[in-house]
Amino acid sequence: MSFGIIVFPEVEELDFVGPWEMLTMWSKLAGGPANCLIVAEKREPVSCAKGLSINPHVSFAECPPLDYLLVPGGMGTRREVDNPAMTRFLADQAPGCKALLSVCTGAFVLHAAGLLSGRTATTHWASLDRLRALGDVKVVEQRFVQDGNVWTSAGVSAGTDLMLAFIAHTAGEEAAAKVQLQAEYYPADTVYGSTASHERAPAYVKRPSQASGSAA
Known part of the structure; x- marks a missing residue:
């Protein structure tokens, strides 16, 4: 199995690092995807929203067919929704994917690729109205939501919850439990x-x- 997480300039760091941590622990501890990839339009360093620089494993052109694909959010999504290379890559990969996931405003990139229309979805609280304005998405205000093989989450930290829930759904609660324990991910409820x-x-x-x- 192959799981790809897309990155792009001004991607929000925790949007992809949180899911990446859960994903790779799943792979190591509980039989998760053997091939975990960070994918970008070009195989060169990507500068993220808060200054982190990351080196993708593969470019769009080099990327193998993926079983699962996640699109994070961040200010860079405002540009990526109009990036033909991005939307074409998603549209080409989607038919072979068992599941598509997004974190935060990554939902808008899925939509731009024609993959969210008619779905129930969520996004960062500050962008819920903007997602509603698209007109063909049923928007809910939840930490994460599943509609068929499409999973979306609220902002930033919600991506970690999304991935843990996805692991439980895909591989069973015991697999998710192993990941949760190893990551010591038991969020405090302090507000x-x-x-x-x-x-x-x-x-x-x-x-x-x-x-x-x-x-x-």
Whole structure:
């Protein structure tokens, strides 16, 4: 099995590094894909949103057929939705993929390649209205959502949850459990400061009244 994660200039680092960590642990611990690849339009260093530079394994032209493919988000997606090389690569790979995944605004890149129309999907909280404006996507405000073989997640850190849930769905809960334990991924439910009171805070974030109610 081959799993590819696409990167591009100004990709958000945690959008792909979080899923990459879960993916490669799956591969090493629980029989996950043997071939895990970072894929970019060209095989040269890619400068990410926060300054990290990453070296892709393969270019679009060199990439083998993939069983699974993930598109992360970041400000660079604003450009990639109009990049014919990107949308053509996705459209060419998609028919042979068992699953397509996106994190954050990577959903817009899937849509630009014709792979999200008619689906239920989510994205970063600040881009939910923009996704709704496309008109042919049923937008939900959830940490992640599956619609058939297409999985989408909310922003940045949500990609880690997406990948862990995908592993559980694909390989079983025990496989996901091994990955979760090795990664020590047991997120705290602390909500700092006024985060939950922000008018556009994600709906799934516990409000102070909810938190106190659950404690009682």
